Amino acid sequence: MHLIPRPLNVRQLEAFRAVMLTGSMTGGGRLLSISQPAVTRLIRELEAELKLTLFLREGTHIIPTREGKELYREVERHFVSTERIRESADAIREFNGGQLRVASILALSTSCIPRTVERFLRDYPSMAISIHSGASLDIIDLVVNGSVDIGFVAIPPGRNDLIHEDLPVSEAVCLVPRRHPLAAKHVIGPADLDGQDFIGLGQSSLMRLELNALFQLANSHPRVRVESLFSSTVARYVNSGIGIGLVDPLAVALADQNKVVVRKFVPTIRYGLSIVYPRRVERSPALRDFTNVFLAAFEEELAFTNERLNDTPTAA
Structure with missing residues (x-):
């Protein structure tokens, strides 16, 4: 027994x-x-x-x-789940059950998600929304175990077990200080960055790994001045004039238009995101509306990036 x-x-x-x-x-x-x-x-x-x-x-x-340290990771997951139960109970008591639990990568949490929440609440003024920002793998765990209703992530290769909706695929772009000679070019490639001061994403970033492969093929060796985990931070370093950066298209909103130009990067590095949902859970009308509002905000963000790509080149 x-x-x-x-x-x-x-x-x-x-x-x-x-x-x-x-x-x-x-x-x-x-x-x-x-x-x-x-x-x-x-x-x-x-x-x-x-x-x-x-x-x-x-x-x-x-x-x-x-x-x-390993135990703490598990304990923290337990307490996060427990706190979400308490938040849900508060929402049931205060808003008659109207609550959405949303998890998003940082790239969206600073742009599309706030705009989505603002617009969504105009139609659902009594809804309570819980927002969690984190890494894609952590968000996927939250979705799979039902801790959140929806997640916005970059799905890692090989994860075919998720219920997801792919967002329109976009491309990484190059941020260049406006006074830099390369700002005069319409398109920038790996060879152009040889010997240039460069702000790089962290070595574990998939975008960085793809870029490193392109640098190797072109025998190009940029001078990496700063490394950062997030495109949003890279954009801020480019604003300060420290170097050139390659970022996801959502980070363009953080690039100071008076100090930085946005340039197409070739060969292209694709940037794909997805919306993930828990299995065997029916999506409420409110969740469907939230998704639709988000999709509109996301397309606006990509349109803004495309407009910045058409900035008039600056003469060297």
Whole structure:
């Protein structure tokens, strides 16, 4: 006969999460409004229950172990889900069940999503909307486990198990400081960037990997001055004149028109996004309306990028 494992003590998990968030037993106690010895006792009981060492203790300092960091990721997912249940209950009580839970990559969270929310709420003034911004893989997890109603992501290669709707495919574009000699060109290629100061996306970015392959084929070696995880940040560095950047088309909205020109990049690097939905969940009329409003906002964003591509070239 298999014994059913007893549930983990929620208070112990709360103490563990509080310590991870604050970096100390004392800080965890302040967060939970209990004493530091009480937090220490809860952590020790959790370690004994799980048969794991979650922290290394060096004098008055603690350092999370590898096991502790891995456990924290799972605990945080649990608490995020729990908090969403509480948010849903609040919405049911205050708005008679009218709530949408939306997750989006950062590229959309700074442009299309705010515009979509503003327009959507004109028709649904009593609706509560929860917005979560994050990485595509994390958002896909939230959609799959039903923590959100809709997600806007870049689907990784090989994920064929998702219910999704592809958005119109666009292309990466080149941002060039307006006073730079390359601003006089209509089209920029890998060879043009040889020896130029360059703001690069992080090495784990799919766009960066494709660009590196093109640089290698063209024997082009830009001087990478700054690396950033997000196109939006790259745009801001180009605004400051530090270098040229290759970004997704949504980041064009953050490029200062007085300081930066937008140029087509060839060979093209495709930029594709998708809307993902939970399986076996019927989409409400409100969710369908939200999607339609978003699609209109997304097309407006791409149209704005195309307009910037037609900026008059600046003479060198």
